[in-house]
Amino acid sequence: MHSSARYGGLLTDKYELTMLAAALRDGTAGRRVGFEMFTRRLPEARRYGVVAGTGRFLEALGQFTFDDSSLGLLEEFLDSQTVAFLADFRFRGDIDGYPEGELHFAGSPILSVRGTFAECVVLETLLLSIFNHDTAIASAAARMVNAAGGRPLIEMGSRRTHEQAAVAAARAAYLAGFAGTSNLEAHRRFGVPVLGTSAHAFTLLHTGPDGESAAFRAQVAAQGVDTTLLVDTYDVATGVANAVAAAGPGLAAVRIDSGELAVLAQQVRDQLDRLGATRTKIVVSGDLDEYGIAALRAAPVDSYGVGTSVVTGSGVPAAGFVYKLVEVDGQPVHKRSAGKQTRGGRKQALRVARESGIVTEEVIYPAGRPPAVDAWARTLTVPLVHGGDVVADTGVAALAEARERVASGLDSLPWEGLKLAHGEPAIPTRLVGGD
Amino acid sequence: MHSSARYGGLLTDKYELTMLAAALRDGTAGRRVGFEMFTRRLPEARRYGVVAGTGRFLEALGQFTFDDSSLGLLEEFLDSQTVAFLADFRFRGDIDGYPEGELHFAGSPILSVRGTFAECVVLETLLLSIFNHDTAIASAAARMVNAAGGRPLIEMGSRRTHEQAAVAAARAAYLAGFAGTSNLEAHRRFGVPVLGTSAHAFTLLHTGPDGESAAFRAQVAAQGVDTTLLVDTYDVATGVANAVAAAGPGLAAVRIDSGELAVLAQQVRDQLDRLGATRTKIVVSGDLDEYGIAALRAAPVDSYGVGTSVVTGSGVPAAGFVYKLVEVDGQPVHKRSAGKQTRGGRKQALRVARESGIVTEEVIYPAGRPPAVDAWARTLTVPLVHGGDVVADTGVAALAEARERVASGLDSLPWEGLKLAHGEPAIPTRLVGGD
Numbered sequence: 001m002h003s004s005a006r007y008g009g010l011l012t013d014k015y016e017l018t019m020l021a022a023a024l025r026d027g028t029a030g031r032r033v034g035f036e037m038f039t040r041r042l043p044e045a046r047r048y049g050v051v052a053g054t055g056r057f058l059e060a061l062g063q064f065t066f067d068d069s070s071l072g073l074l075e076e077f078l079d080s081q082t083v084a085f086l087a088d089f090r091f092r093g094d095i096d097g098y099p100e101g102e103l104h105f106a107g108s109p110i111l112s113v114r115g116t117f118a119e120c121v122v123l124e125t126l127l128l129s130i131f132n133h134d135t136a137i138a139s140a141a142a143r144m145v146n147a148a149g150g151r152p153l154i155e156m157g158s159r160r161t162h163e164q165a166a167v168a169a170a171r172a173a174y175l176a177g178f179a180g181t182s183n184l185e186a187h188r189r190f191g192v193p194v195l196g197t198s199a200h201a202f203t204l205l206h207t208g209p210d211g212e213s214a215a216f217r218a219q220v221a222a223q224g225v226d227t228t229l230l231v232d233t234y235d236v237a238t239g240v241a242n243a244v245a246a247a248g249p250g251l252a253a254v255r256i257d258s259g260e261l262a263v264l265a266q267q268v269r270d271q272l273d274r275l276g277a278t279r280t281k282i283v284v285s286g287d288l289d290e291y292g293i294a295a296l297r298a299a300p301v302d303s304y305g306v307g308t309s310v311v312t313g314s315g316v317p318a319a320g321f322v323y324k325l326v327e328v329d330g331q332p333v334h335k336r337s338a339g340k341q342t343r344g345g346r347k348q349a350l351r352v353a354r355e356s357g358i359v360t361e362e363v364i365y366p367a368g369r370p371p372a373v374d375a376w377a378r379t380l381t382v383p384l385v386h387g388g389d390v391v392a393d394t395g396v397a398a399l400a401e402a403r404e405r406v407a408s409g410l411d412s413l414p415w416e417g418l419k420l421a422h423g424e425p426a427i428p429t430r431l432v433g434g435d
Numbered sequence: 436m437h438s439s440a441r442y443g444g445l446l447t448d449k450y451e452l453t454m455l456a457a458a459l460r461d462g463t464a465g466r467r468v469g470f471e472m473f474t475r476r477l478p479e480a481r482r483y484g485v486v487a488g489t490g491r492f493l494e495a496l497g498q499f500t501f502d503d504s505s506l507g508l509l510e511e512f513l514d515s516q517t518v519a520f521l522a523d524f525r526f527r528g529d530i531d532g533y534p535e536g537e538l539h540f541a542g543s544p545i546l547s548v549r550g551t552f553a554e555c556v557v558l559e560t561l562l563l564s565i566f567n568h569d570t571a572i573a574s575a576a577a578r579m580v581n582a583a584g585g586r587p588l589i590e591m592g593s594r595r596t597h598e599q600a601a602v603a604a605a606r607a608a609y610l611a612g613f614a615g616t617s618n619l620e621a622h623r624r625f626g627v628p629v630l631g632t633s634a635h636a637f638t639l640l641h642t643g644p645d646g647e648s649a650a651f652r653a654q655v656a657a658q659g660v661d662t663t664l665l666v667d668t669y670d671v672a673t674g675v676a677n678a679v680a681a682a683g684p685g686l687a688a689v690r691i692d693s694g695e696l697a698v699l700a701q702q703v704r705d706q707l708d709r710l711g712a713t714r715t716k717i718v719v720s721g722d723l724d725e726y727g728i729a730a731l732r733a734a735p736v737d738s739y740g741v742g743t744s745v746v747t748g749s750g751v752p753a754a755g756f757v758y759k760l761v762e763v764d765g766q767p768v769h770k771r772s773a774g775k776q777t778r779g780g781r782k783q784a785l786r787v788a789r790e791s792g793i794v795t796e797e798v799i800y801p802a803g804r805p806p807a808v809d810a811w812a813r814t815l816t817v818p819l820v821h822g823g824d825v826v827a828d829t830g831v832a833a834l835a836e837a838r839e840r841v842a843s844g845l846d847s848l849p850w851e852g853l854k855l856a857h858g859e860p861a862i863p864t865r866l867v868g869g870d
Contacts, residue, residue, distance in 0.1 A: 011598045013591065013617035014631030018658060022633075026653035028640050035636070060598075073623050079657070117640050124634075128594035129601055156448065159563035160753040163446045163495075165597035166564055182448035188508050196449030198457075199559075201470070201760035204768040205463050205552050218461035222514070223453060233770045308753055317747040318595040325636035333639040335668045 007060035009086065010070050012125045017074065020118055021082040029085075029118040034327035034346045037097070037111035037131060039104075039320040045422035048413065049319060050142045050406055051110055052172045053134030054100035055398055058390045060126055061091055091119050092388035098349075099382050099392070101138075101175055101402030103409040105362050105425050109347040109381070110321070112367070117328075124323045132321050133165060134172045136313035140290070141176035142406060143314065144306060146418050147294040152179035152303040154195050156285065157311030169311040175402050177410075178310075179303070191396040197228035197255045197283065197305075204233065212239060216246035228253040228283055231268070240268055244275045253281040253302070261286065262299040269300035289314050290420055343431065348381040351427075359412045362429045371432045442495035444521065445505050447560045452509065455553055456517040464520075464553040469762035469781045472532070472546035472566060474539075474755040480857035483848065484754060485577045485841055486545055487607045488569035489535035490833055493825045495561055496526055526554050527823035531816050533784075534827070536573075536610055536837030538844040540797050540860045544782040544816070545756070547802070552763075559758045567756050568600060569607045571748035575725070576611035577841060578749070579741060581853050582729040587614035587738040589630050591720065592746030604746040610837050612845075613745075614738070626831040632663035632690045632718065632740070639668065647674060651681035663688040663718055666703070675703055679710045688716040688737070696721065697734040704735035724749050725855055778866065783816040786862075794847045797864045806867045 023029035042049055066074070066086040074083055093115020104110055111131070113120050144153055155173040158166035158181075170186030180193035187194035198219055206215040216229050225247045231239030231254045243254050254272070256264050261284045272280045284296065285305030293304055313319075325333055332344025346367040353359045353376045362380075365371055370379070384392045393401070410418065417426025458464035477484055501509070501521040509518055528550020539545055546566070548555050579588055590608040593601035593616075605621030615628035622629035633654055641650040651664050660682045666674030666689045678689050689707070691699050696719045707715045719731065720740030728739055748754075760768055767779025781802040788794045788811045797815075800806050805814070819827045828836070845853065852861020 007598070008620070010620040010623055011593070011601065012619050013593055014619055014622075014629050015617060015633050017619075018631050018654075018662075019633050019637040022637065022653045022657035023640065025657045026649070028653070031640060033640065070619075070623070073619070117636075121634075121636060124636075125594050126598055129596065129598035132595050133597040133600070158446070158448055159560050159758075160567050161564065162568040162597060162600035162603055163442070163561055163564035164599035165568070166446065168597055182450060184447050184449055184452075184505075184508070185443070185445040187449075188445055188505070194449050196453050198450050198454050199556075200770045201552075201556060201559075202454040202457065204760045204770060205458065205466060205468065205763055207763050207766060207768060214461070218457045218463070219453075222457035222460045235771075312752040317752045318743055323594075325639045328640055328642050331642060333642060335635045335639060336670075 007063040007126065008070065009064055009066040009089065010073070011129065012122065014077075016122050016124055017078060017082065017086070019121055020085070021078050023117055024081055024085060025079070030116050031328055032330070033114070033117045033120055033325060035113045035120050035124070035323050036109050036326045036347065037113070037127065037321050037323045038107055038109055040322070041106045041320070042425055043316040043320050046139065046316070047417050047419065047423060047426040048139070049104045049135060050138040050176055050409070051098045051100055051102045051104050051135055052138035052175050053131040054097070054384065054392070055394050055402070056134060056168060056171070057127060057130045058384065058392060058394050060130060061385065061390065064091070064123070064126060065089060085118065089119070089122065090388060091115065091123060091385070093119055093385070094387065095385035096381050096383045098380050099402070099405060100398070101405030101409070102380060103413070105427065105429050107364060107429050107431070108362060109349055109364060112346055112381070114346070128321055128323055132318045134168055135319035135321065136316055137169045137172035137311065138176040138406070139319065140314035140316060141173040141178055141310050142410060143290040143420060144293055144310060145177035146410060147290040147420060148304060149297060151301065154178065154180055154182065154283075154303060154305045155310055156182040156305045157307035157309075158183045160308040161311040166311060171399070173310050175399060176406050177403065190399060198230050200230065200233045203230065213242045213246055216243055220247045225250045226252045228255050230255045230257060232256050232258050236264055236268065237271060240271050241275070244272070244277050244280070249276040249278075249280070251277055251280045253283050255283040255285060255305070257286045261301070262296055265296070265299040265301050294420060348379065350377045351380055352377045353412065357412055358414055359427050361427050364429060364431050366433045369433055442498040442561065443505065444499055444501040444524065445508070446564065447557065449512075451557050451559055452513060452517065452521070454556055455520070456513050458552055459516055459520060460514070464551060466552050466763055467765070468549070468552045468555055468760060470548045470555050470559070470758050471544055471761045471782065472548070472562065472756050472758045473542055473544055475757070476541045476755070477860055478751040478755050481574065481751070482852045482854065482858060482861040483574070484539045484570060485573040485611055485844070486533045486535055486537045486539050486570055487573035487610050488566040489532070489819065489827070490829050490837070491569060491603060491606070492562060492565045493819065493827060493829050495565060496820065496825065499526070499558070499561060500524060520553065524554070524557065525823060526550065526558065526820070528554055528820070529822065530820035531818045533815050534817050534837070534840060535833070536840030536844070537815060538848070540862065540864050542799060542864050542866070543797060544784055544799060547781055547816070549781070563756055563758050567753045569603055570754035570756065571751055572604045572607035572746065573611040573841070574754065575749035575751060576608040576613055576745050577845060578725040578855060579728055579745060580612035581845060582725040582855060583739060584732060586736065589613065589615055589617065589718075589738060589740045590745055591617040591740045592742035593618045595743040596746040601746060606834070608745050610834060611841050612838065625834060633665050635665065635668045638665065648677045648681055651678055655682045660685045661687045663690050665690045665692060667691050667693050671699055671703065672706060675706045676710070679707070679712050679715070684710060684712040684715070686712055686715045688718050690718040690720060690740070692721045696736070697731055700731070700734040700736050729855060783814065785812045786815055787812045788847065792847055793849055794862050796862050799864060799866045801868045804868055
C-alpha cells in the first residue's frame with residue numbers, strides 16, 4: 001500500500017514519532033498507559049454534541065501502517081530502532097468509548113485508548129482529525145435536523161470544503177438525520193443516499209428566448225417528471241409556469257435558490273396549486289443554516305438543501321476534542337498547567353433519565369466503579385477494539401444504527417436542551433469518585 | 436486506479452452528471468462555453484484573499500477520471516451514452532487564471548475554464564472544493580504571517596481538521612508564508628518543511644518526583660540539544676530550570692502552551708538569560724489566531740505554533756468561490772436571480788500600481804480587450820491548461836514561487852490594506868467595458 005493510502009501512517013504530527021523515539025530509547029515506550037479523548041467544553045455554548053467518526057476511525061485503525069516510502073522519509077530524522085518499530089506497527093491495545101451517534105457533553109469520556117505508550121501515542125493525530133471533523137459536522141447537522149421539524153434536509157456542501165472532507169461530511173450529516181447528500185463518493189463509500197437537482201448553468205446553457213423551457217424539457221426528457229426543476233434563474237413565476245408546462249402537474253419538485261425564501265415559497269405554492277401541481281414539492285436552498293431553517297417553519301417548504309453551513313460545522317468547524325494521557329502503569333496522571341487541568345484516571349459514564357425517558361444528568365466515574373444511582377441509568381461506554389481487533393460493528397448497518405441513536409438521543413433531551421440559542425448544556429455533567 | 440483515488444471522478448455532486456446526461460441527450464453538451472470562478476465579496480469584510488489550490492487542482496485534473504467501479508455505480512441513474520462519455524472523460528479545454536499565491540479581491544476572475552459544456556460542468560465540484568478550502572486557509576494564514584511581523588509561524592493544526600484536509604492546509608499555510616508544518620504527509624507530498632516539539636503526554640509518561648527532568652533528558656538523548664522542550668506541564672519556572680539542566684545553555688528552544696503567554700514569555704526570557712541560555716528561543720502556542728499573534732508583538736517570543744485557527748480559516752472556513760457559466764458560443768450569459776446577478780462574458784484583470792509599487796486598483800475587463808491605463812499595470816491572468824495539457828509549472832518549485840508571490844503581494848498593499856480589522860478591501864475593484 002502506498003503511503004498516499006486513505007489513512008496512511010504519515011497523516012501524523014512529527015512530534016508523535018520523535019516522542020516515540022525518545023521513549024523507545026529510555027525504556028518508557030512499553031509502559032501500559034491510558035489515553036482519553038474528551039472536550040473541555042461544548043463549543044459556542046452549544047447544548048449537546050453528537051459523537052461521529054467512530055466508524056471511520058475503526059476503518060482507519062487497520063490501514064494506519066507505514067509502508068516503505070513512508071519509512072524512507074522517516075529515516076531522515078528517526079533512529080533505526082524507531083523505524084523498525086514503525087515498520088511492524090499495528091495497534092494491539094484496547095479501546096472503548098461512546099458508540100457513534102451518542103450525544104455527548106463537556107468532559108464526556110468519549111474514547112478510552114489503552115496499550116503501550118508507543119502504540120497509543122502514534123494514533124493521536126489521526127484519531128483527533130477524524131473525530132474533531134466528523135463530530136463538528138454531525139453536531140451542527142443535528143441542530144438543523146431539529147430546526148427542520150421533520151422536513152427532509154439534503155447535504156449539498158461538497159464544493160465548500162476540502163474534497164475528501166466533503167465525503168466524510170456527507171456521512172456525518174446523514175448520521176445526524178439528513179436525508180441524503182449530493183456527493184457521489186459518499187454514496188459509494190458509505191451508502192449515503194444520493195440526491196440531485198440541477199444548476200443555473202444548465203438553464204443558461206439553453207440560450208434564446210425559450211431557453212428556460214428548453215432546459216426544463218431536456219431535463220424531463222432525461223430524468224422523467226420525478227425530478228427537481230430549478231425555477232429561479234430568471235423570474236420565479238415564469239420559471240414555475242415553464243416547469244409545469246414542461247413536466248405536467250406530476251412534476252416531483254421545484255427548487256428556489258435565492259431571494260426571500262419564505263415569501264417566494266408561499267407564492268410558488270399558491271401558483272403550483274393553481275396549476276394543479278398540488279403534489280409538486282418545494283425545495284429551498286441558498287445559505288441556509290439552522291436559524292434560516294427554523295425561520296422557514298411556517299412557510300410551505302417541503303425540503304431544504306444545505307451547503308456551506310453544515311460542512312463547516314455552522315461556526316464550529318472542529319469539535320474541540322483533545323487526547324490526553326490519564327493513566328500510567330495503573331496510576332492516574334494529569335498536568336497542572338494554568339486553565340487546562342485534566343482529571344487523571346480512566347473514566348466511564350452513565351446517563352441518568354426519568355421514567356419518561358427524558359435524561360437528567362451525565363455521571364462520570366472512575367472506570368469499573370459505577371456509582372449507585374437511584375434512577376434509570378444507562379452505561380454509555382461500549383467496547384470498540386480488543387487486543388487490536390475491532391469488536392464493534394462498522395459499515396452501512398452500523399451507520400444506520402448510529403442514525404437511530406442520534407434520533408433517540410434528541411428525543412431524550414429536555415425541551416430546553418433542543419433550543420438553538422446558546423446556553424447551558426442540555427443536562428449537567430457530574431464527576432464522582434476518583435482522585 | 437480505484438475510485439478511492441485522491442482525486443477520483445466521484446468527488447462530484449450528482450447533479451453535475453445528471454445535467455451532463457440531459458445536455459448529451461438534447462445536443463447542447465457540445466456547445467462551447469466559458470465558466471468563471473470568482474467570489475462575490477471578500478468574506479467577513481477581509482481586505483484581501485490569497486489564491487491557493489492551483490497546484491492541487493492542476494494535479495487533480497489528470498486524475499479526475501471514472502474507473503470501472505465508479506461507472507458501475509453511475510449506471511444506477513445514468514443512461515449508457517452518458518456512462519460511455521464518462522468512461523473516456525478527459526478534460527481537453529483551456530484554463531487560465533490568477534497564478535497561485537496571487538492576491539485577489541471580490542469579483543477577481545480567478546479562473547476561466549473554456550471547452551464544451553460537458554467537460555467544463557463536470558469539473559465544478561472538485562474545482563470549487565480545492566479552491567474554496569485552500570484559499571480559505573491561505574487567506575487566514577497570510578493575515579497571521581503579517582501579524583507575526585517576521586517571526587516564524589509553525590502550522591500544527593492537523594488534529595483540528597479532516598485528516599486529508601490537514602495535508603492541504605499545511606501546504607496552503609506554507610504557501611502563505613508559514614515556516615513549516617507538523618504534518619508528515621505534507622512534507623512527503625508537497626515538500627513542506629516539517630517541524631516538531633513534544634507533548635505533555637511525554638512528560639507525564641515519566642512518573643515520579645523527577646519525572647519532568649527524566650522526560651527532558653530522554654528527549655535530549657534522542658534528539659540532541661537542537662530540540663524544543665515543553666516547559667508548562669507543571670510549573671513553568673521549574674520546567675525552564677529542568678530544561679536548561681537537562682540540555683545545557685545550548686538548548687535550541689522551549690515551548691509554552693498555556694497561560695498568559697505575554698507574561699510567561701517575558702519571565703521565561705529573563706530566566707533563560709539568567710541561566711546563560713541567551714540563545715535559547717521561545718515558542719508559544721495555545722489557541723493563537725492572528726489577533727493573539729499580534730497581541731504578542733511586544734513579548735520576547737521567537738516563533739508561534741498555530742493550530743485550530745489556521746486550519747479552519749480563522750472564522751472563514753470556505754473562501755466563497757462560485758463557478759458560473761458566463762459564455763455560450765461566444766455570447767455572454769448571466770442569471771438574474773435576486774441579489775445574485777453576475778456579469779456575463781469571459782473576463783481578465785489588471786492590477787494597477789504607483790511607481791513605488793504600491794497597488795491602487797484592480798481593473799476587470801472583457802477578455803482580450805484591456806483598457807488603456809495611465810499607470811504601471813500588470814496582467815494578472817496567466818495560461819494554466821491548453822487543450823487539456825497543463826502548461827503551468829507545478830510541484831515543489833512552483834510552490835516556492837507561489838510563496839514568493841504572496842510575500843511580494845503583501846508588500847505591494849497600501850498599509851491600511853494590511854490592517855487585521857474588518858473593513859473595505861485593500862484596493863477597489865473596477866469593472867470596465869462589457870455588457
